[in-house]
Amino acid sequence: MKGFKFMRRMGKLRNSEETSAGSGAAGQQGNSTASETRVFHPETKPRRLRRSWIVATAGLVLLTTFLVGAEKKHVAANTVTYYKVLVKGEEIGTLSQESDLNKLFEAKRREYQLKYPDSVMVLQTSGITTEALEAYKPEIDSEATLDKLDGMLKAYAVGVELTVDGKSLGIVKDQETAAAVLEAVKAHYTPQAAATDAKLMKTAAKTTAASANADIVESAAIREEVSIVPVKADPNKVLSVEDAVKVLTEGKEEPLVYSVQEGDTVSAIASRFQITQADIFRNNPAVKELSLQIGDQLQLTVPQPDLTVVTVEQVSEQVVTEPEVIVRKSDQLAAGKRKVVRAGQTGLKTMQYRLTKENGLVVKEEWLGQTVVKASLPEVVYSGTKVVGEGTGMFAWPVTGATISSSYGERWGRAHKGLDIVSGNRTIKAADAGTVSFAGVQSGYGNVVIVNHNNGYVTYYGHLSRISVSVGQKLGQGSQIGIMGSTGRSTGTHLHFEIRKNGTAVNPMKYLK
DSSP states (O other), rough: HHHHHHHHHHHHHHHHHHHHHHHHHHHHHHOOOOTTOOOOTTTTTHHHHHHHHHHHHHHHHHHHHHHHHHHHHHHHHHHEEEEEEEEEEEEEEEOTTHHHHHHHHHHHHHHHHHTTTTTTEEEEEETEEEEEEEEOOOOOOOOHHHHHHHHHHHEEEEEEEEEEETEEEEEEEEHHHHHHHHHHHHHTSTTOOOOOHHEEEEEHHHHHHHHOOOEEEEEEEEEEEEEEEEEEEOGGGGOOOOHHHHHHHEEEEEEEEEEEEEOHHOOOHHHHHHHHHHHHHHTTHHHHOOOOOTEEEEEEEEEESSEEEEEEHHHHHHEOOOOEEEEOOOOTTTOEEEEEEEEBBEEEEEEEEEEEEEEEEEEEEEEEEEEEEEOBOOOEESSSSTTTTTSSSOOOOSSOOOOEEEEEEEEEEEESSSSEEEEOOOEEOOOOSSEEEEEEETTEEEEEEEEEEESEEEEEEEEEEEOOOOOTTTOOOOOOOEEEOSSSSSSSBEEEEEEETTTTEOOOTTTTT
């Protein structure tokens, strides 16, 4: 406005000068007096006008420059830098300070870490970018932008996945946790008394009783090759060591065809697979407890873990040994009469076995030997006469170089009435003197010889490939009976040997010397 007023004053000045000039010319015409006459140079009037115009123009230019400069300063003073926030290239809002974005990220990281303290959380910020802009008094809504972005931010847990043949078994926190899980899975199938730690082994060795009775784990290994791969995971799916071990040892229920083995019963099978007998009978309606035969196929639905832990263990058990019976002839007694002149005393021996297990179930049994802890005291008996075919009550091994492949009794999920014996020498001999009461084929036993020792004891020799005796034949201890084989319900060449006392099966290891 000041500029416009200035221009108007300059215009009025020019008009007044022109008026004065005009009146001077008229006066000159009306007054001829020389002293009053004012003479102008022909170029004088235009020069004055040009000067005035130049001055006015310069002033206007200066004023305009001033105004433009002032306006620029005002605009510059009100021009700010702000930041446009983009998620995958799409604008979601603006921020006045870029540092507000980093503060939000840090706060969100802490929030997720507090929510999932057992996992290492990583905030997903990829795809979030900012673009710096400048504008005159821009409209910025940092709070709304941060709120919107807060709702969009997600995080994932850093973890490792355990897999077998490409199948996921579970996700845990890190490599160290994965290793701890696999060790815990192996320990799950290892006896609690196992002295695998060197320090425990050393301590156990100091005490004879402890070292004699302690089970020793020779090895424990996972059969499958487990891969451990880093992954980005949902924190809700990251398992603790305890949960991961539970998943890997319980497994999922799946169909299984089980082949009945020697010594199996329905109750033992149910206990071994942790199912009920009712489940077995429901899935196998034709099966009866008393008619269960070696090789029968049972349809089971049982939990089957994804990992197979193979353990090799040395175990020991103490067996009470029966006293040897020493029979002495006496012509003071009638034939067939016996008299005990000194009572015997039982002894004690420790039996050592090596067991191979898969997930706690015995798949192989080896007899390693025995140690006499306490020798038995023989019983002395007088017999009126020596009767051919009458046993002593003490038994020799029916084969030489014997190795036990399956022991007697209800142990390790099996019920077995005798011993399964293998040997490189397949000749079978009578364990004691007696009379052959049966020589032929019986269900389950195949070719079997039964010897009555005429003193309350009877021995069975099963699965023979050839029988060398006949019914009624009298045998001395060590007489040949037949050849080892695999007839009847048998899983391989071996001798099934039983001792029965008064009709009840007893542990042969109590009597064999």
